[in-house]
Amino acid sequence: MLRTLIAAILLTMTAGLAVAQQTDGVRVSDPWARATPGRAPNGAAYLTLVNPGVGADRLVAVSTPAAEKAEIHEVIMEKGVMQMRPAGPLTIDAGKTVVLKPGGYHLMLMGLKQPLKAGDTLPLTLTFEKAGVRQVAAPIGAAGAMGPAGGPTAGADPHAGHDMSQHKP
Amino acid sequence: MRKRRSRLQTSRRLLWIAAGAIIVVALVAGLERWISGIGPQPGAAQAIGGPFSLIDQEGRRVTDREFRGKWMLVYFGYTRCPDACPTTLNEVAGALEKLGPLADRLQPLFITVDPARDTAAELTSYTKAFDTRILGLTGSPAEIAQAATAYRITFARHEMPQVSDYAMDHTSVLTLLDASGRFVIRFGDQIGQDRLAEKLRAFLEKG
Numbered sequence: 205m206l207r208t209l210i211a212a213i214l215l216t217m218t219a220g221l222a223v224a225q226q227t228d229g230v231r232v233s234d235p236w237a238r239a240t241p242g243r244a245p246n247g248a249a250y251l252t253l254v255n256p257g258v259g260a261d262r263l264v265a266v267s268t269p270a271a272e273k274a275e276i277h278e279v280i281m282e283k284g285v286m287q288m289r290p291a292g293p294l295t296i297d298a299g300k301t302v303v304l305k306p307g308g309y310h311l312m313l314m315g316l317k318q319p320l321k322a323g324d325t326l327p328l329t330l331t332f333e334k335a336g337v338r339q340v341a342a343p344i345g346a347a348g349a350m351g352p353a354g355g356p357t358a359g360a361d362p363h364a365g366h367d368m369s370q371h372k373p
Numbered sequence: 374m375r376k377r378r379s380r381l382q383t384s385r386r387l388l389w390i391a392a393g394a395i396i397v398v399a400l401v402a403g404l405e406r407w408i409s410g411i412g413p414q415p416g417a418a419q420a421i422g423g424p425f426s427l428i429d430q431e432g433r434r435v436t437d438r439e440f441r442g443k444w445m446l447v448y449f450g451y452t453r454c455p456d457a458c459p460t461t462l463n464e465v466a467g468a469l470e471k472l473g474p475l476a477d478r479l480q481p482l483f484i485t486v487d488p489a490r491d492t493a494a495e496l497t498s499y500t501k502a503f504d505t506r507i508l509g510l511t512g513s514p515a516e517i518a519q520a521a522t523a524y525r526i527t528f529a530r531h532e533m534p535q536v537s538d539y540a541m542d543h544t545s546v547l548t549l550l551d552a553s554g555r556f557v558i559r560f561g562d563q564i565g566q567d568r569l570a571e572k573l574r575a576f577l578e579k580g
């Protein structure tokens with residue numbers, strides 16, 4: 205009896221988790237991180253959040269085994285003065301896309317257990333209010349890279365963006 | 374009478390045009406200042422830059438005089454900054470590469486605004502990840518404050534109590550000085566390596 209109950213509970217939990225991961229909630233795409241220069245104990249990771257659903261969702265927590273702590277941060281420029289501030293939870297409105305990129309939002313990785321090396325992969329766990337837990341692997345690009353490693357904007361002009369305009373004559 | 378009135382109208386119209394032109398010029402100037410947010414005040418361009426005495430990556434004391442004969446490209450930042458500082462140093466490194474031998478006329482400097490944590494050793498490992506030609510400088514809090522003031526860089530410690538850490542707010546610009554140590558121009562930190570290289574080339578080719 206007890207075993208059946210436990211099995212039932214486990215089954216319900218797994219089913220719930222599966223459902224949470226399959227809902228057409230927020231989609232995570234193009235995760236990437238920057239290699240950390242020297243012994244810098246902090247790093248940054250970036251990604252794109254797409255919300256095709258009908259309701260807003262919020263990214264409430266981030267974690268990685270590579271760092272002691274991860275937070276959502278925002279870089280604010282005020283009269284040429286760079287200010288970095290915690291910016292979580294991050295709301296992704298229905299039908300909207302939020303791009304985390306240099307000069308905007310980043311996932312701040314604090315207390316790295318070892319330097320992030322270009323070519324390696326950084327595992328990230330994202331927790332959303334509605335969409336639940338998502339796990340992604342972020343390829344690590346060069347220190348100061350401006351886009352996903354190997355992508356059109358890796359290390360290139362930040363104004364070029366993802367439209368590949370730099371390839372125009 | 375009719376002629377006088379028309380002349381009066383003409384001069385009044387001219388006055389309006391002149392007033393309009395002045396307003397447009399003022400707006401454009403204001404807009405330009407507002408966009409860059411960092412533009413030098415008119416007539417005060419020479420006030421940016423000046424003497425400093427700091428410690429280099431090898432722990433040696435250096436002053437601005439040591440770099441005379443080379444153009445200086447100066448950036449203030451700190452090594453725990455994962456976004457703006459690597460972006461800028463990556464732009465500088467990319468520009469150095471694109472400049473080729475012309476880069477020999479340029480001394481890029483990375484001056485920390487977080488001297489409490491950025492020791493000479495810390496700076497060496499940091500700057501060399503971008504380009505070994507970028508020289509990291511630290512100093513006492515007073516020396517850093519003096520250099521920052523000279524370069525019109527503001528910085529402030531911002532506490533992040535939830536992670537028992539702090540970030541440094543700081544002016545994020547690249548300042549170019551000529552081989553005599555005179556202020557030339559400032560670039561925003563999102564200039565991109567291609568445009569930075571292009572602009573630097575134009576200056577460096579002059580001498």
Ligand SMILES: [Cu+2]
Pocket residue numbers: 277278288289310311312455
């Ligand atoms: Cu941050």
